[in-house]
Amino acid sequence: MTTYHRDPFDRPLKKLELTVRRLFNRLFLADRTPTVVTSTRDAIAIPDHPSFVFLRQDRIGDVLITSPIIRAVREAYPDARIDVVLSRNNVMVANTLEPFIDGSYIYQRSTTSLLSIIRALRKQRYDVIVDLLDNASSTSSLLVSMSNARFALGVDKENRGVYTHVVPLLDKATVHISERIRSLVTALGIEPASVDMRPMYPISEDDAARAKSLLFPEGRPTHPVGVVFSGSSVLRTYPEEKVIAVLDRIKPLYPSAAFYVFCAPHHREQAARIAAAVGAQAVPTTSSFHAYAAALHEMEALISPDTSAVHLAAAWNLPSCVLFNQHDPNLYPWYPYQTHCEAVINHGSNLADIAVDDVVRAIEQLFAYCTIPKEHHGLS
Incomplete structure (x- = not known):
């Protein structure tokens, strides 16, 4: 697989970029009246040996949920050229796409990077550019409009004028x-019902063996449970003192459960304090997302805020208790797809507002589903 344009200019030129985007929005977003495709009968006329480029320059979870679509297109068009635009925020999970793609571009959130990718797309002259975002994005709109692709496909939304x-x-x-x-x-001639949308994230036998050696040097516990407390922002992180309070309540009730605290490297001190306070195991941090994923793969159940770990859980059908912020009641939460989930919903923007009692109750329901035995004579 080829990776294109790992741009050396990492400093965003914010003012210029915003000016360019505003100008673009005023001039071009209503330029086309696209064909609305509701069945494969109205699909794009895909040529022989086609070329596709998919836009997925957002977060890790977005790549994970997209992997089944890329696989389906590869299966439908085995001779196609398939490339993808990723970002520095999600390139670490490109491995889940590698069996199905030929190359990737890495968007660095700078004007220099944006222009570099536009030049590369125009040179390649793709048959179809596909915007995978279902929210309007100025970056995607620019890439689509300037790509020189024969056809442009997206979800019908505010920037519909950039698509054919x-x-x-x-x-x-x-x-x-x-x-x-x-x-x-549908617009690529594939029946949606034929596409299994469970995310993919492969873990090899060697990956699993290394994870087991790291986590279980004295043997695997009966019921290992992963605990992730931090999300992509402070507002999507459950506070340290509340994590401790939850585990203080849960741990005595489930003596056969062993708790493993996962975190990003910059949260290692918090993870160590949580583990020390409740007698859990702090999982050694790593800069490798794949090593982190391999360790999560060894868990029997997962407790986590809404983050990439949730979509890894869906990939492996790992039951979970997930803490969600749902400040917009008209937006369906990103539950782990077709995977058992005990959801704790905060109808606001800060996970810290979720009560300890609510999390404890959801974990008890999760453990009942997983048949992790409860000591009824313990604390209540």
Whole structure:
């Protein structure tokens, strides 16, 4: 697989970039009236030996939920050239796409990087550019409009004028994000119902063996449980003192459960304090997302805020208790797709507002599902 344009200019030129985007929005977003595709009968006329480029320059979880779509396109068009635009925020999970793609571009969130990728896209002259975002994005709009692709496909939304073809936007309040973006394959001549949207993240036997050696040097416990407390921002992180309070309540009730605290490297001190306070194991931090994922793969259940770990859980059908912020009631939470989940919903923007009692109750329901035995004579 080829990786294109790892841009050396990492400093965003924010003022210029925003000016360019505003100008673009005023001049070009309503330039086209796209064809609305509701069935494969109206699909794009894909040529022989086609070339596709997919836009996925957002977060790790977005790549994980996209992997089934890329796989489906590869299976439908085995002779196609398939490339993808990633970002520095999600390139660490490119390995999940590598079996199905030929190359990637890495967007660095700078004007220099944006222009570099536009030049590369124009030179390649793709048959189809596919925007996988179901929210309007100025970056995607620029890439689509300037790509020189023969056809441009996206979900029908505010920037519909940049596409030649769109699929209807399914109800954001009731339809899972995986199924909303799956509808894009209709315009590529693929029946959406034929695409299994469970995310993919492969762990090899060697990966698993290394993870077991790290986690269980004295043998695997009966019920290992992963605890992730930090998300992508402070507002999506459950506070240290509340994590300790939850585990103080749960741990005596489930003596056969062993708790493993996972975190990003910059949260290692908090993880160590949590583990020391409740007698859990702090998992050694690593800069390798793959090593982190391999360790999570060894868990029997997962407790986590809404973060990439949730979509890894869906990839492996790992039951979970997930803490969500849902400040918009019209936006369906990103539950782990088709995987058992005990959800704790905060109808605001800060996970810290979730009560300890609510998390404890959800974990007890999760452990009942996992048949982790409870000591009824313990604390209550």
